[in-house]
Amino acid sequence: MSKKVKFVQGNEACVEGALxxxxxFFAGYPITPSTEIxxxxxxxxxxxxxxxxxxxxxxxxxxxxxxxxLTGHKVLTATSGPGFSLMQEALGYAVMxxxxxxxxxxMRGGPSTGIPTHGSQGDVNQARWGTHGDHAIIALTxxxxxxxxxxxxxxxxxxxxxRTPVILLFDEVVGHMRERLVIPEKxxxxxxxxxxxxxxxxxxxxxxxxxxxxxxxxxxxGGVHRFNVTGLYHDMxxxxxxxxxxxxxxxHHLVDKLENRVxxxxxxxxxxLDDAEYILVSYGSAARSALHLVKDRxxxxxxxxxxxxxxxxxxxxxxxxxxxxxxxxVIVVELNMGQVMQSVKMAVSDSEKVFLAxxxxxxxxxxxxxxxxxxxxxxxxx
Amino acid sequence: MVFSGSGGQGVITxxxxxxxxxxxxxxxxxxxxxSYGAAARGGSTRSDVxxxxxxxxxxxxxxxxxxxxxxxxxxxxxxxxxxxGGLLITDTRFVKIEKKVDARQVELPMxxxxxxxxxxxxxxxxxxxxxxxxxxxxxxxxxxxxxxxTRIPSGFLEMNRKALDLGIAMGAxx
Numbered sequence: 252m253s254k255k256v257k258f259v260q261g262n263e264a265c266v267e268g269a270l271x272x273x274x275x276f277f278a279g280y281p282i283t284p285s286t287e288i289x290x291x292x293x294x295x296x297x298x299x300x301x302x303x304x305x306x307x308x309x310x311x312x313x314x315x316x317x318x319x320x321l322t323g324h325k326v327l328t329a330t331s332g333p334g335f336s337l338m339q340e341a342l343g344y345a346v347m348x349x350x351x352x353x354x355x356x357x358m359r360g361g362p363s364t365g366i367p368t369h370g371s372q373g374d375v376n377q378a379r380w381g382t383h384g385d386h387a388i389i390a391l392t393x394x395x396x397x398x399x400x401x402x403x404x405x406x407x408x409x410x411x412x413x414r415t416p417v418i419l420l421f422d423e424v425v426g427h428m429r430e431r432l433v434i435p436e437k438x439x440x441x442x443x444x445x446x447x448x449x450x451x452x453x454x455x456x457x458x459x460x461x462x463x464x465x466x467x468x469x470x471x472x473g474g475v476h477r478f479n480v481t482g483l484y485h486d487m488x489x490x491x492x493x494x495x496x497x498x499x500x501x502x503h504h505l506v507d508k509l510e511n512r513v514x515x516x517x518x519x520x521x522x523x524l525d526d527a528e529y530i531l532v533s534y535g536s537a538a539r540s541a542l543h544l545v546k547d548r549x550x551x552x553x554x555x556x557x558x559x560x561x562x563x564x565x566x567x568x569x570x571x572x573x574x575x576x577x578x579x580x581v582i583v584v585e586l587n588m589g590q591v592m593q594s595v596k597m598a599v600s601d602s603e604k605v606f607l608a609x610x611x612x613x614x615x616x617x618x619x620x621x622x623x624x625x626x627x628x629x630x631x632x633x
Numbered sequence: 634m635v636f637s638g639s640g641g642q643g644v645i646t647x648x649x650x651x652x653x654x655x656x657x658x659x660x661x662x663x664x665x666x667x668s669y670g671a672a673a674r675g676g677s678t679r680s681d682v683x684x685x686x687x688x689x690x691x692x693x694x695x696x697x698x699x700x701x702x703x704x705x706x707x708x709x710x711x712x713x714x715x716x717x718g719g720l721l722i723t724d725t726r727f728v729k730i731e732k733k734v735d736a737r738q739v740e741l742p743m744x745x746x747x748x749x750x751x752x753x754x755x756x757x758x759x760x761x762x763x764x765x766x767x768x769x770x771x772x773x774x775x776x777x778x779x780x781x782x783t784r785i786p787s788g789f790l791e792m793n794r795k796a797l798d799l800g801i802a803m804g805a806x807x
Contacts, residue, residue: 258657539692
């Protein structure tokens with residue numbers, strides 16, 4: 252059978268990925284440039300027996316999917332910067348209570364309502380530290396529709412595996428542009444389903460008592476077990492605790508479950524890195540311009556390479572350091588004031604060789620913009 | 634290529650149909666993007682389409698090989714970006730060519746012909762698409778019809794087919 256080929260926006264590719272992963276509940280408040288995700292979810296979810304709710308705001312949206320997740324559903328919400336700001340409190344709750352959920356932020360220019368219809372990648376650090384307190388988070392991104400589909404599936408898998416919110420940081424350019432998407436056959440991409448407790452009805456269930464492998468089996472809330480879920484530091488019963496050993500242990504657990512697996516969680520693509528003198532590090536839509544330039548300059552015999560990051564958090568510092576070790580200069584290409592550049596500078600052994608090629612005026616960065624920076628670094632002038 | 638005009642003329646829809654035809658039925662690669670905001674509500678509007686037989690990375694158009702302008706404003710805004718030796722398509726009703734550009738300039742009475750022969754300006758964009766397909770031979774006209782069949786209620790298909798054929802005839806060499 253021939254595969255299903257579609258010509259869609261990135262936002263619809265995300266919807267298709269979520270449906271493939273098994274999403275059954277979406278709550279959201281439409282906002283440019285993520286609106287098409289809500290639009291297509293509203294159409295598609297009822298067709299498969301799922302539920303779509305348009306909420307009164309983004310605070311309620313994230314709270315609604317957290318509740319639905321607790322009852323056993325795979326859940327999604329989608330927003331952009333202003334809505335993502337409103338979600339930060341509930342995001343922290345999902346981190347603390349370890350509730351699997353996927354949050355899409357199709358980035359536009361900020362701060363505040365900013366520039367709604369133009370692209371940006373200015374929310375990278377907000378995804379990491381937007382909610383307060385020590386914690387770890389997973390944030391993924393993609394530059395093309397096939398990858399948007401696949402990282403969306405991965406986001407659901409990681410949310411279930413590690414019982415954590417996962418943030419998908421797409422941007423306006425990828426969200427709105429249309430290109431080919433091939434829907435994989437069922438079974439082609441692995442799916443992680445909810446790990447449910449084997450504790451029987453009438454037997455005490457401890458919601459935060461890890462198995463030997465560290466994973467926490469869940470019981471559908473409202474089902475056969477009664478248990479407490481809280482944003483306060485809590486014990487294995489889920490009840491609030493201020494006991495130093497509990498607080499210490501839970502903080503370490505929340506951070507370590509992701510940070511200790513940073514290399515395992517690292518998704519990236521590399522192009523022509525083996526002999527690259529100059530390495531571009533990029534992600535999302537900006538990586539498309541970077542790759543365009545790399546291929547163009549390779550054609551002229553210049554040793555330029557690209558490391559495209561798909562996992563932004565936890566930041567794959569070891570991999571960035573290793574890949575960039577022998578480069579004469581590393582140029583981070585992004586649509587912000589250098590948010591990933593900061594992490595790259597911290598990762599590499601010589602931060603002086605890290606430069607920024609960016610655009611912050613709402614205009615999508617073109618290959619020639621990157622080339623101009625490259626030529627300046629090479630001492631060739633623009 | 635770049636399609637430009639004003640909100641409501643269907644230039645973005647035409648761009649999507651062309652790119653979809655290229656990807657789904659002609660097995661080429663295509664990327665389509667568009668300007669958002671006020672343009673969608675009556676201002677000057679623009680959609681970029683890149684069609685290639687290789688992988689497309691940078692998705693926007695800096696210098697179009699083919700530029701379609703369906704309003705004077707769009708023409709004034711965009712004629713300077715056309716690639717030297719490219720193809721500029723304008724509609725005689727809406728655009729008065731003012732300057733000579735280093736490109737093949739094709740002025741077609743698309744709007745007038747659609748009004749005279751069909752009577753419904755709504756298929757103006759499909760007529761334009763017919764002319765583009767005919768002048769560039771980028772995708773097969775049948776592929777455009779196949780996309781239209783998936784997008785348009787069957788009662789309106791014949792009108793669109795006629796508009797497409799009018800455009801194809803207009804774009805065909807004399």
